[in-house]
Amino acid sequence: xxxxxxxxDLPPFAVSLGDPAGIGPEIVAKSWVMREARSLPPFxxxxxxxxxxxxxxxxxxxxxxxxxxxxxxxxxxxxxxxADAGEIIPGTPSIDGARTAFQSLEVAxxxxxxxxxxxIVTAPVGKExxxxxxxxxxGQTEFVAExxxxxxxxxxxxxxxxxxxxxxVTVHISLAAVxxxxxxxxxxxxxxxxxxxxxxxxxxxxxxxxxxxxNPHAGEGGALGREEIEIIRPAIESLREDGLDIVGPLAADGxxxxxxxxxxxxxxxxxxxxxxxxxxxxxxxxxxxxxxxLPIVRTSPDHGTAFGIAGSDxxxxxxxxxxxxxxxxxxxARITYAAG
Amino acid sequence: xxxxxxxxDLPPFAVSLGDPAGIGPEIVAKSWVMREARSLPPFxxxxxxxxxxxxxxxxxxxxxxxxxxxxxxxxxxxxxxxADAGEIIPGTPSIDGARTAFQSLEVAxxxxxxxxxxxIVTAPVGKExxxxxxxxxxGQTEFVAExxxxxxxxxxxxxxxxxxxxxxVTVHISLAAVxxxxxxxxxxxxxxxxxxxxxxxxxxxxxxxxxxxxNPHAGEGGALGREEIEIIRPAIESLREDGLDIVGPLAADGxxxxxxxxxxxxxxxxxxxxxxxxxxxxxxxxxxxxxxxLPIVRTSPDHGTAFGIAGSDxxxxxxxxxxxxxxxxxxxARITYAAG
Numbered sequence: 228x229x230x231x232x233x234x235x236d237l238p239p240f241a242v243s244l245g246d247p248a249g250i251g252p253e254i255v256a257k258s259w260v261m262r263e264a265r266s267l268p269p270f271x272x273x274x275x276x277x278x279x280x281x282x283x284x285x286x287x288x289x290x291x292x293x294x295x296x297x298x299x300x301x302x303x304x305x306x307x308x309x310a311d312a313g314e315i316i317p318g319t320p321s322i323d324g325a326r327t328a329f330q331s332l333e334v335a336x337x338x339x340x341x342x343x344x345x346x347i348v349t350a351p352v353g354k355e356x357x358x359x360x361x362x363x364x365x366g367q368t369e370f371v372a373e374x375x376x377x378x379x380x381x382x383x384x385x386x387x388x389x390x391x392x393x394x395x396v397t398v399h400i401s402l403a404a405v406x407x408x409x410x411x412x413x414x415x416x417x418x419x420x421x422x423x424x425x426x427x428x429x430x431x432x433x434x435x436x437x438x439x440x441x442n443p444h445a446g447e448g449g450a451l452g453r454e455e456i457e458i459i460r461p462a463i464e465s466l467r468e469d470g471l472d473i474v475g476p477l478a479a480d481g482x483x484x485x486x487x488x489x490x491x492x493x494x495x496x497x498x499x500x501x502x503x504x505x506x507x508x509x510x511x512x513x514x515x516x517x518x519x520x521l522p523i524v525r526t527s528p529d530h531g532t533a534f535g536i537a538g539s540d541x542x543x544x545x546x547x548x549x550x551x552x553x554x555x556x557x558x559x560a561r562i563t564y565a566a567g
Numbered sequence: 568x569x570x571x572x573x574x575x576d577l578p579p580f581a582v583s584l585g586d587p588a589g590i591g592p593e594i595v596a597k598s599w600v601m602r603e604a605r606s607l608p609p610f611x612x613x614x615x616x617x618x619x620x621x622x623x624x625x626x627x628x629x630x631x632x633x634x635x636x637x638x639x640x641x642x643x644x645x646x647x648x649x650a651d652a653g654e655i656i657p658g659t660p661s662i663d664g665a666r667t668a669f670q671s672l673e674v675a676x677x678x679x680x681x682x683x684x685x686x687i688v689t690a691p692v693g694k695e696x697x698x699x700x701x702x703x704x705x706g707q708t709e710f711v712a713e714x715x716x717x718x719x720x721x722x723x724x725x726x727x728x729x730x731x732x733x734x735x736v737t738v739h740i741s742l743a744a745v746x747x748x749x750x751x752x753x754x755x756x757x758x759x760x761x762x763x764x765x766x767x768x769x770x771x772x773x774x775x776x777x778x779x780x781x782n783p784h785a786g787e788g789g790a791l792g793r794e795e796i797e798i799i800r801p802a803i804e805s806l807r808e809d810g811l812d813i814v815g816p817l818a819a820d821g822x823x824x825x826x827x828x829x830x831x832x833x834x835x836x837x838x839x840x841x842x843x844x845x846x847x848x849x850x851x852x853x854x855x856x857x858x859x860x861l862p863i864v865r866t867s868p869d870h871g872t873a874f875g876i877a878g879s880d881x882x883x884x885x886x887x888x889x890x891x892x893x894x895x896x897x898x899x900a901r902i903t904y905a906a907g
Contacts, residue, residue, distance in 0.1 A: 401782045401792030406743040442741045443839035452741030480843035484851030499783035500841060503820035505848050511824030 237268065239297045239305075240524075240554055241335035241344035244274030247281075247312040247324045249532030250542035251350030256283040257544035258551060259304040265548050268555035270348065271296035271305035273338075274331040275312040278324075279304065282317055282538055293343045309334045317538025325356035332367060336374045339523040345558045346524025347371070348550045351532045365399055367527065368518050375521050380413075383420040383519040385493065386502060386529055387553065388510025391483065392429075392493040394421045394519075395502035405498045406441065406454055414438070414462035414495070421493050422471055424519025427564045428557035429492070437482060437491035438463055438475030439501055445476045459497075483509070512545040515553045524557045526550040577608065579637045579645075580864075580894055581675035581684035584614030587621075587652040587664045589872030590882035591690030596623040597884035598891060599644040605888050608895035610688065611636035611645035613678075614671040615652040618664075619644065622657055622878055633683045649674045657878025665696035672707060676714045679863040685898045686864025687711070688890045691872045705739055707867065708858050715861050720753075723760040723859040725833065726842060726869055727893065728850025731823065732769075732833040734761045734859075735842035745838045746781065746794055754778070754802035754835070761833050762811055764859025767904045768897035769832070777822060777831035778803055778815030779841055785816045799837075823849070852885040855893045864897045866890040 245251035255272050256279055258265075271290060272279065279287050286303035290296045296305035310330040313323035332352070338344035349367050364370040372382035385394045396417045397408045418436055425434035439445075440459060442452030449456055459476040466473050474491070481487060482494055483505035496502035506514050507529070514529035528546030536542060585591030595612050596619055598605075611630060612619060619627050626643035630636045636645035650670040653663035672692070678684035689707050704710040712722035725734045736757045737748045758776055765774035778799060779785075782792030789796055799816040806813050814831070821827060822834055823845035836842035846854050847869070854869035868886030876882060 399783055399791060401786070401794075402742070403746040403792060403794075443739055443843075446741070447739075451739060452743065454741075454743075479840045480847045481851075483844060483848040486851075500819045501844065503783075504823060504841065504844050507820045508823040508845050508848050511821075511826075 237345040237558055238293050238343055239269035239271050239300065240346050240348055240551065241273050241293070241338045242270050242348045242551075243331040243335040243350060244272050244278055244328070245331070245350030246320055246328045246353045246356060246532045247275055247278030247315050248317055248320045248537060249351055249353065249534055250537050251532070252278040253282045253537070253540065253542045254528065254544040254547040255279070255350060256285060256287070256304055257542070258547045260285065261544065261548060262300070265552065267548065267551045268345070269297050269300040270551060271300070271307055273307045273309055273335045275310055275315070275327050276306040276308055278312055278315050279306060281315045282540070293338060307334070318534045320353050320356045320532075320534060322360060325353065325360045328352045329357060329360055329362055332370060333374070336371055336523070339525075340375065346526070346554045348547070348554050349525065349527040350547070351528065351530060353532050353534070371518060371525055372521060375523060377521055380416060381420060381520045383417055383424065385421065385424065385517050385519050386506045386514055387517055388506055388514045388549070390509050391488055391506050393496055393502035393506050394493055395496050395499050397498050399499065402498065409441065409454060409458050409497060411458055411462040411465070414459060415466060418462070418466050418471060418473060418495055420520045421495060425492055428517060428519065428524070428560050430560040430563060431492050433472060434492045435490065436471060436473040436493055436495055437477055438473060438495045439479040439482060439497055440476035441497045445478045512543050513549040514546055515550045517553060517557065524554050524561065526554045526557070577685040577898055578633050578683055579609035579611050579640060580686050580688055580891065581613050581633070581678045582610050582688045582891075583671040583675040583690060584612050584618055584668070585671070585690030586660055586668045586693045586696060586872050587615055587618030587655050588657055588660045588877060589691055589693065589874055590877050591872070592618040593622045593877070593880065593882045594868065594884040594887040595619070595690060596625060596627070596644055597882070598887045600625065601884065601888060602640075605892065607888065607891045608685070609637050609640040610891060611640070611647055613647045613649055613675045615650055615655070615667050616646040616648055618652055618655050619646060621655045622880070633678060647674065658874045660693050660696045660872075660874060662700060665693065665700045668692045669697060669700055669702055672710060673714070676711055676863070679865075680715065686866070686894045688887070688894050689865065689867045690887065691868070691870060693872050693874070711858060711865055712861060715863060717861055720756060721760060721860045723757055723764065725761065725764065725857050725859055726846045726854055727857055728846055728854045728889070730849050731828055731846050733836055733842035733846050734833055735836050735839050737838050739839065742838065749781065749794060749798050749837060751798055751802040751805070754799060755806060758802070758806050758811060758813060758835055760860045761835060765832055768857065768859065768864070768900050770900040770903060771832050773812060774832045775830065776811060776813040776833055776835055777817055778813060778835045779819040779822060779837055780816035781837045783818075785818045852883050853889040854886055855890045857893060857897065864894050864901065866894045866897070
């Protein structure tokens with residue numbers, strides 16, 4: 228899964244700073260410091276420059292445009308000011324901070340939609356805080372999808388790390404609601420979006436998909452549940468008829484060790500933790516959330532605001548760096564995909 | 568989690584060969600070859616000696632008693648003949664083979680119960696085959712529990728590897744049946760058995776337990792399911808009042824990366840795959856199934872018969888070796904526990 232990071236002729240990436248009181252500003256600044264060592268593409272922060280200054284003493288420069296950001300990127304972390312978050316106390320979220328986070332996301336998406344930015348990387352937001360300022364989407368992914376004119380069902384969350392890529396078929400619903408939420412159509416839609424997304428964003432022309440069962444031992448022939456027989460297997464068979472390279476339903480517990488992972492490019496999982504447990508077990512500090520099915524590139528570090536450690540200079544920028552690199556690779560892959 | 572392997576004054580361990588057409592005989596023989604390199608305790612096979620000869624050219628000797636086995640162990644793999652499995656074709660299970668597997672288990676348990684063996688290590692059986700010869704238990708664990716006079720509910724399956732120990736609260740039921748199966752009483756019973764088992768078998772006097780939530784993000788305060796609020800948290804609080812060192816409910820996806828694992832000795836999981844996915848992702852070739860709550864030591868490699876590769880000399884003995892070492896450590900820990 229090594230990926231090239233040679234960037235040619237792309238505008239810089241827009242990085243929304245997320246909640247100004249979270250670790251977003253710190254990990255963006257730390258990523259800028261590592262820009263050469265980690266071959267990061269040019270990028271600029273979108274948010275309130277004070278949220279960076281509150282946690283970092285390095286060079287940061289207000290910019291008005293992506294072009295200006297690209298020019299200054301070698302010398303300073305460029306920041307496009309979109310709102311005033313008021314007094315910023317790292318670790319203590321505020322209403323003004325939530326408004327700034329919302330605004331940052333909106334502006335970043337707009338810049339990517341217009342082509343002024345090569346894509347967006349979104350730092351973490353506090354959902355409770357966002358809800359309090361009128362944000363009505365379940366998360367940033369759904370918001371970005373809507374702004375891109377894509378229905379929620381077609382914007383697919385993939386978690387990707389150096390050793391595994393997973394797509395949960397159902398996401399933020401209770402475990403009890405999972406069996407009834409699974410349908411042949413939903414599994415088909417997720418699998419098709421995953422296959423296309425792997426081609427378009429990861430340069431994998433003939434992706435190999437592995438599908439997990441829902442039940443222990445993938446149902447053990449029906450003895451431990453019938454969803455494999457009635458829903459998952461029919462979905463897989465119809466996808467295979469459509470030409471997909473897809474196997475399953477597999478016993479989920481046997482899918483994620485090193486040898487098993489070599490046999491597929493992405494695992495389709497039936498519920499949140501079935502997907503998130505293995506990726507976070509393996510790639511906790513470098514897991515990236517990439518949204519498939521959008522007209523723009525969008526990645527995000529796979530962690531939260533971590534208010535508890537904000538301002539202590541202890542946040543690990545690994546996942547943000549990985550998100551920036553993956554965004555760059557995806558943007559390059561899309562150029563090839565569009566040309567091919 | 569390093570464990571001592573100094574064995575003193577213990578009789579040898581009884582190793583049931585499992586299905587003679589599976590990989591059991593091969594991994595037992597390969598373990599005997601590694602007995603010095605891996606500091607294994609003395610052990611003897613229980614089953615049909617022909618099943619070993621069918622896949623291995625090394626020295627194997629029929630023995631009549633554990634004492635004889637202990638004497639010969641340095642020079643040959645001792646085997647106690649309990650039945651004639653008829654013609655043995657590795658990879659092709661048979662009725663006679665299933666009967667032999669059943670008989671091996673029965674004899675091994677009896678030897679451990681009487682104190683003639685220091686404990687049992689069980690090689691994998693084919694459940695379908697066993698069912699066809701009148702075996703009525705869900706698995707070997709329940710059979711061993713019954714023969715030891717322990718109720719199924721008090722015999723607890725723990726999966727343990729070098730980097731993680733997990734106990735599933737519910738095991739072989741469909742995912743849809745999990746929420747209704749969870750009760751405060753069941754979680755309490757599993758947690759208490761786990762804490763006692765860690766002391767008795769792993770020499771951990773004050774075990775630290777971490778309990779997973781059922782739902783994504785451990786229910787996110789009730790927004791994604793209420794089992795955490797209504798069942799899991801009350802169980803944890805009452806266990807804490809009883810003096811247990813126990814935390815949770817934790818978001819399951821954040822519990823199994825390296826730093827998180829350092830904070831507990833065992834994770835209590837709500838369902839099969841929540842426990843089995845992380846342990847098999849991390850410790851696929853060395854995962855051991857250890858039954859807590861029994862009067863005897865019982866471990867097992869955490870894999871199946873692998874009929875597909877039986878007879879090809881390609882089976883990895885890693886988990887069997889780990890199971891033998893864990894059995895030896897548990898037997899030693901029990902001596903200390905009983906003395907203390």
